[in-house]
Amino acid sequence: MSFVKFLGIGSAVPEKILSNLDLEKMIDTSDEWILSRTGIAERRIVEPEVATSDLAYEASIKALEDASMDPEDIDGIVVGTITPDYIFPSTACVLQSLLGANNAFAFDVLAGCSGFIYALHVAKGLIQGGGSKNLLVVGAETVSKIMNYEDRTTCILFGDGAGAAVITTSDTPGILSSCLGANGDGGEFLYMPAGGSRMPTSEETLKNGSHFLRMEGKEVFKEAVKALQSSTLEAIKLADITPDDIDLLIPHQANYRIIEAVRKRLKLPEEKVFSNLDRYGNTSSASVPIALDEAVKSSRLKRGDIVVFSAFGAGFTWGASVVRWQ
Numbered sequence: 417m418s419f420v421k422f423l424g425i426g427s428a429v430p431e432k433i434l435s436n437l438d439l440e441k442m443i444d445t446s447d448e449w450i451l452s453r454t455g456i457a458e459r460r461i462v463e464p465e466v467a468t469s470d471l472a473y474e475a476s477i478k479a480l481e482d483a484s485m486d487p488e489d490i491d492g493i494v495v496g497t498i499t500p501d502y503i504f505p506s507t508a509c510v511l512q513s514l515l516g517a518n519n520a521f522a523f524d525v526l527a528g529c530s531g532f533i534y535a536l537h538v539a540k541g542l543i544q545g546g547g548s549k550n551l552l553v554v555g556a557e558t559v560s561k562i563m564n565y566e567d568r569t570t571c572i573l574f575g576d577g578a579g580a581a582v583i584t585t586s587d588t589p590g591i592l593s594s595c596l597g598a599n600g601d602g603g604e605f606l607y608m609p610a611g612g613s614r615m616p617t618s619e620e621t622l623k624n625g626s627h628f629l630r631m632e633g634k635e636v637f638k639e640a641v642k643a644l645q646s647s648t649l650e651a652i653k654l655a656d657i658t659p660d661d662i663d664l665l666i667p668h669q670a671n672y673r674i675i676e677a678v679r680k681r682l683k684l685p686e687e688k689v690f691s692n693l694d695r696y697g698n699t700s701s702a703s704v705p706i707a708l709d710e711a712v713k714s715s716r717l718k719r720g721d722i723v724v725f726s727a728f729g730a731g732f733t734w735g736a737s738v739v740r741w742q
């Protein structure tokens with residue numbers, strides 16, 4: 417069986433900043449509360465005319481450039497998102513058209529904030545299964561489009577952005593392990609009630625704001641800490657390494673207190689855990705690949721390092737992956 421490695425990465429965030437001070441003017445909150453309870457200072461928000469595929473396109477072009485590849489070299493596109501351009505066709509298909517990636521199959525993965533880890537796991541399997549060589553794996557979101565900016569318990573948390581990676585076959589191990597998990601019993605704690613077949617769009621759903629993301633933060637918080645820890649441990653066991661071997665952990669960027677709890681449970685020093693949460697908030701599927709791109713560009717992640725990705729999200733879903741960075 418061939419190995420799989422990263423060949424290029426890229427990310428994109430909108431220019432517009434929504435700061436805690438901006439939010440103070442919109443809802444009953446404070447910069448102090450948001451910073452101390454979440455670690456978030458600001459997040460990026462798209463303009464009304466920008467869709468998820470637009471951010472995905474920007475990130476993908478950068479990843480392709482980084483990989484020195486043309487869109488025609490890509491065999492397939494897998495996009496993790498909870499904010500697709502449409503319910504159908506998939507955002508991956510929209511992206512395929514924007515890129516002119518004429519030789520690529522394309523589909524979306526809907527796995528909450530674990531979307532990129534799920535997409536990566538699936539794409540790795542498609543390469544190792546033998547049918548594909550170069551795949552574009554994307555996590556892209558415009559969470560602001562499903563945000564209720566009157567709900568202070570959710571709107572302070574989320575932001576928009578996209579990250580993309582080109583992965584390909586390798587003679588030496590790149591992605592050392594990858595694992596996924598889910599617990600559908602947790603669905604009610606983080607979801608968007610309306611717009612699907614259970615509750616189609618109606619005057620009623622528009623009136624009561626059922627098209628917005630809803631979350632019971634406390635429940636999600638507890639499960640996130642448990643799952644981020646257990647999936648990280650599972651992935652490092654599968655890779656036959658120990659926590660001491662980790663050079664950098666890139667956890668899903670949801671809440672600084674979650675990241676700290678996981679770091680302490682794994683007994684990792686602060687400098688081995690990456691966070692850019694203060695600047696982007698929770699960008700759902702995009703959080704791990706944006707952080708990865710920044711970690712590489714800032715030389716926090718170097719050739720030969722062991723990096724671990726770990727994510728948790730709606731579903732509930734979770735997953736982790738261990739990579740020797742090449």
Ligand code: UT7
Nearest residue numbers: 445446449529568569572633634636637640670671728729
């Ligand atoms: O990507 C995966 C999904 N997301 C997550 O992992 C997020 C997980 N959850 C969280 O990050 C946290 O639960 C939150 C940040 C959402 C909430 O923090 P918390 O420490 O669990 O706060 P809480 O819900 O217990 O609320 C404490 C108090 C409440 O007031 P009372 O009832 O004690 O009077 C809230 O009404 O804080 C109040 N509150 C706020 N106050 C100012 C809630 N939101 C705000 C706000 N500003 N934005």
